Amino acid sequence: MPKQRVVFAIDIGGTKIRGAVVSESGDILVRKDIPSQGEKGEPAAMKRLAALLHKMCADLPDTEPVGIGMAIAGTVDPETGLFSNPPNLPSWHGTVPSLDLGELLGLPSRVHNDASLAALGEYVFGIGQGTKSLVMITLGTGVGGGIVQDGHLYGGYRGYAGEIGHLIVDSSGPQCACGGRGHLEMMASGTACARIAKERLVAGEASLVTKLVRGDLEKVRAETLVKAEGLGDLLAGEVLRDAADYVGVAVATLRSILDPELIVIGGGVSRNLHLFFPRLVASAKAHAMDIDKESCPVVTTVLGDDAGLLGAAALAWEKLGE
Numbered sequence: 103m104p105k106q107r108v109v110f111a112i113d114i115g116g117t118k119i120r121g122a123v124v125s126e127s128g129d130i131l132v133r134k135d136i137p138s139q140g141e142k143g144e145p146a147a148m149k150r151l152a153a154l155l156h157k158m159c160a161d162l163p164d165t166e167p168v169g170i171g172m173a174i175a176g177t178v179d180p181e182t183g184l185f186s187n188p189p190n191l192p193s194w195h196g197t198v199p200s201l202d203l204g205e206l207l208g209l210p211s212r213v214h215n216d217a218s219l220a221a222l223g224e225y226v227f228g229i230g231q232g233t234k235s236l237v238m239i240t241l242g243t244g245v246g247g248g249i250v251q252d253g254h255l256y257g258g259y260r261g262y263a264g265e266i267g268h269l270i271v272d273s274s275g276p277q278c279a280c281g282g283r284g285h286l287e288m289m290a291s292g293t294a295c296a297r298i299a300k301e302r303l304v305a306g307e308a309s310l311v312t313k314l315v316r317g318d319l320e321k322v323r324a325e326t327l328v329k330a331e332g333l334g335d336l337l338a339g340e341v342l343r344d345a346a347d348y349v350g351v352a353v354a355t356l357r358s359i360l361d362p363e364l365i366v367i368g369g370g371v372s373r374n375l376h377l378f379f380p381r382l383v384a385s386a387k388a389h390a391m392d393i394d395k396e397s398c399p400v401v402t403t404v405l406g407d408d409a410g411l412l413g414a415a416a417l418a419w420e421k422l423g424e
């Protein structure tokens with residue numbers, strides 16, 4: 103009997119590397135995480151990862167790995183695989199993890215950033231199945247995004263398209279780490295929500311948040327605000343609703359420019375999004391053109407934390423189909 107063709111899907115983050123063996127229909131046959139141990143360098147990590155994947159394959163004797171897809175948190179050139187200025191893996195700057203892993207395993211490999219691949223994952227295996235175009239907004243400690251058009255990731259002229267975290271939602275807003283100003287990431291990411299709440303607490307506003315972190319404002323996180331809001335805290339509720347409003351502004355902008363069939367909201371913060379989803383949709387409609395006010399194609403992720411991993415698998419299969 104011929105062996106089942108599978109790909110290795112890899113999701114590289116600052117603290118852990120997730121590996122999985124994935125079928126052509128997107129079934130995860132086996133999965134395992136290892137710590138990134140970024141300080142020990144990229145070659146050591148790729149060797150550990152290759153050993154892990156060998157072992158995973160040995161446990162699935164009826165499968166034949168035919169390619170590798172890699173999602174990576176940070177700036178990566180999808181053509182060359184070159185990884186640049188990774189904020190969470192600084193010693194990996196200038197390395198090419200996808201090529202190194204491909205050489206160790208003797209398999210073709212492709213790589214893209216994790217937010218773009220989350221979009222591809224939803225498009226191929228998730229809520230976007232059957233659509234022609236999709237935009238994904240990933241709300242976590244930062245804000246990422248990806249654009250899929252006709253089955254392919256849209257990269258733009260230089261490959262930087264889809265930086266939805268750097269859409270301007272408040273032109274007088276604070277400076278962003280990227281050098282711009284008033285970007286979505288500075289107004290609606292988990293980090294931004296915590297920062298805005300902290301600023302208001304330092305200015306003397308009363309809130310349950312102070313009690314929840316026992317007075318240590320450095321410990322304020324988006325999760326703290328969600329908890330406080332659940333207890334009826336006004337300040338926490340305002341900060342989170344403002345964030346939902348800003349995401350709605352971004353949604354309206356994306357619709358005007360791209361007119362996607364679907365806009366998918368994912369990422370860690372989206373776990374609590376049901377609390378603010380109606381607010382987000384109302385904001386998106388309020389800021390939209392008249393023709394976009396009646397309906398709003400915004401949905402939440404169905405793949406959750408696996409969107410990037412399954413996007414990496416989709417990328418590997420796409421390569422094999424060329």
Ligand SMILES: [Zn+2]
Pocket residue numbers: 267268278279280281282283285287
């Ligand atoms: Zn920015």
